[in-house]
Amino acid sequence: MNLADSEIVASLLSKDNYAIEKDINQADFILINTCAIRDNAEQRIRKRLRELRALQRTHQGLKIGILGCMAERLQKQLMEEEDNVSFIVGPDAYRNLPQMLDNIKDGEKLAETLLSETETYDDIEPVRYDxxxxxxxxxxxxxxxxxxxxxxxxxxxxxxxxxxxxxxxxxxxxxxxxxxxxxxxxxxxxxxxxxxxxxxxxxxxxxxxxxxxxxxxxxxxxxxxxxxxxxxxxxxxxxxxxxxxxxxxxxxxxxxxxxxxxxxxxKCIHLPVQSGSERMLKLMNRRYTPEWYLGRIDAIRRYLPTCSITTDVIAGFCTETEEDHQATLEMFRKVRYDYAYMFKFSMRPNTYAAKYLQDDVPDDVKTRRLEEIIALQGEIALENNQKEVGKTFEVLIEGVSHRSEGQLFGRNSQNKVIVFERGNLQPGQYANVKVTRCTSATLIGEVVDNK
Ligand code: SF4
Incomplete structure (x- = not known):
């Protein structure tokens, strides 16, 4: 979402004659689009702001703005805590950015964080700059x-x-x-x-x-x-x-x-489960039970037999017991996800959990449970990939492999990355690739029929 939002911001600013400067030393403004979903994401932004202080000392007039969810969450408090930030703009206020950049003066602090019930930026054609x-x-x-x-x-x-x-x-x-x-x-x-x-x-x-x-x-x-x-x-x-x-x-x-x-x-569906425990799901206000979730998985398998399924999961949410954690592992064994985004629970201010629940699972327990989920998912992903060996997939070629200039990589419909010898093929083309071997993260194959 933030990548897409940054493209909207680039579009709004380019209409006002601003251009993207790839050399940070030459930039007049640095806009940092932020995520507030976990504390870790916010800490990275604060670290980045500290790193930028040196540049600000040598580059008079350089102004830093914070965009996105962290700006919205912390509002003016963010500028008080981070004195090298000149302006903050929430996700629904990007249309005000050009005027803000045009008019902001040295030493001034500006904030636009009003949320909208109607803003969708539907008339903005994003600038695909990266x-x-x-x-x-x-x-x-x-x-x-x-x-x-x-x-x-x-x-x-x-x-x-x-x-x-x-x-x-x-x-x-x-x-x-x-x-x-x-x-x-x-x-x-x-x-x-x-x-x-x-x-x-x-x-x-x-x-x-x-x-x-x-x-x-x-x-x-x-x-x-x-x-x-x-x-x-x-x-x-x-x-x-x-x-x-x-x-x-x-x-x-x-x-x-x-x-x-x-x-x-x-044929790929990302269906965040968050937990396999009915009690946890209720506490998380997810509004489904494990049975309901597994019923949806059955429906996917029925209508789309070749569909890959991926998920998000949280280890160590408030009051999570060993039994709840085992239920999550059981969910992973039943669904056999192709990929999972796995995180330790991180309490976020102002949420229902912050107001009414206790972050009472010790960090070392969260870490151990997360490691168990990661280890299990690693085994499942490898087994799932091993079943793909011998099959042929249509691959949309996305680029040259990071490992070797002589190889290309792309994805199949199931969103699995496949690496293969380059031949005469180019990024943007489709190719039929037969999988010959795999790791838990990547399929390796050979082109069998060039389209
Ligand atoms: S569905 Fe739940 S987890 Fe997803 S964005 Fe909405 S509140 Fe957050």
């Missing part, structure tokens, strides 16, 4: 109001808003025309994407628009996530479509059916 030219993110919605007990996002990104689907499809089409071959639709909870035409005028406009009369959907006034996925998939069969992130409580059969219908919708 890109491989092949894969891109498209932000389809902003905010979240699920209020998971541990999560700061509803407080830093505001209420959920969905972007006009016409602008999303136009952005996907424009990317395809520029040579991009994969888009990832982004939102905190994409399954609850819903756009409604608001006024008679807008309704009339939408009825005229071909998006709303295409053969998939007869919908004229309301678009949900499955319809949106179909619309983007229809831009071109050569454009792959991914999405992140799904909330298990909202993962519908309708979406799975749409995914099955379109070959270019990638």
């Amino acid at each position: 890109t491989n030219g092949i894969t891109a993110y498209i932000s389809i919605m902003r905010g979240c109001q699920n209020y998971c007990a541990y999560c700061v996002v509803p407080y830093t990104r505001g209420r959920e808003r969905s972007r006009d689907p016409r602008t999303i499809v136009d952005e996907a089409r424009s990317l395809f025309e520029k040579g991009y071959r994969e888009v990832t639709l982004l939102g905190q909870n994409v399954n609850s994407y819903r756009w409604e035409a608001e006024s008679g005028k807008r309704k009339a406009e939408s009825e005229e628009h071909d998006l709303f009369t295409n053969h998939y959907s007869q919908i004229t006034n309301s678009v949900g996530f499955p319809q949106l996925m179909a619309m983007v998939a229809e831009v071109s069969p050569l454009l792959r479509v991914r999405f992140a992130t799904s909330h298990p409580k909202d993962l519908s059969d309708e979406l799975l059916q749409v995914m099955a219908r379109y070959d270019n919708i990638c």
Whole structure:
């Protein structure tokens, strides 16, 4: 989300004649887009700010601004604590940035952190400034109001808003025309994407628009996530479509059916479980049980037999017992995830957990439980990958392998990285690659048929 937001900021500023300076020593402004999801992310920003002090001493007039969730969470307190920060801008206030940069004077401190109920930046075409030219993110919605007990996002990104689907499809089409071959639709909870035409005028406009009369959907006034996925998939069969992130409580059969219908919708679902314990899930306010979650996994396997499944998990949430932890390990054994983002619980200020629960699992216990989850997931990922050996996948080539100039890497529909000999192939092309061996993180293969 932050990468996508930075591209929106770059677009807003480039319209006001600002340009990206890759040499930090030459920059007039340094904008740091921040994450507040874990304490560790915030500490890294504070370290970066300390490192920048030396540059500020030699570069008179250089101004540093903090963008994003940390700015929103801490507001002016951040500028009091970090005296080398000149301005802070929250995620819904980026339109004010150009004016802020134009007018800020030496020694001045400015803050814009008002959250919006309507801002989606849907009219802004992001500037893809740090890109491989092949894969891109498209932000389809902003905010979240699920209020998971541990999560700061509803407080830093505001209420959920969905972007006009016409602008999303136009952005996907424009990317395809520029040579991009994969888009990832982004939102905190994409399954609850819903756009409604608001006024008679807008309704009339939408009825005229071909998006709303295409053969998939007869919908004229309301678009949900499955319809949106179909619309983007229809831009071109050569454009792959991914999405992140799904909330298990909202993962519908309708979406799975749409995914099955379109070959270019990638067969990979990120379905954060967070815990395998019913008691923990309730305390986390996740609004599903382990049984419900496993039912959704069954549905994925039924509609999409080749789909990979990935997850997020938290070790050591408030009051987590050994039994709860074992339930999480059991969940991992049952689902057999292809990949997992695994973290120790980190208490975030202002969340439900901070107000009403105790961060009472000792750090060494959190660490040990996390290590057990990581070790188990490592075994499962390796076993899953070993089952891919001998299979042939269509791979979208993303670039040259970091290990060897003579090798390329890309991903299959399941989002697994595959490395293979370069031959005459180029990034941006599709290739059929047969997997010959693997590690727990990577498949290694050979091209069997060049497209
Ligand atoms: S669904 Fe829960 S974890 Fe995800 S962003 Fe919303 S509140 Fe946070």
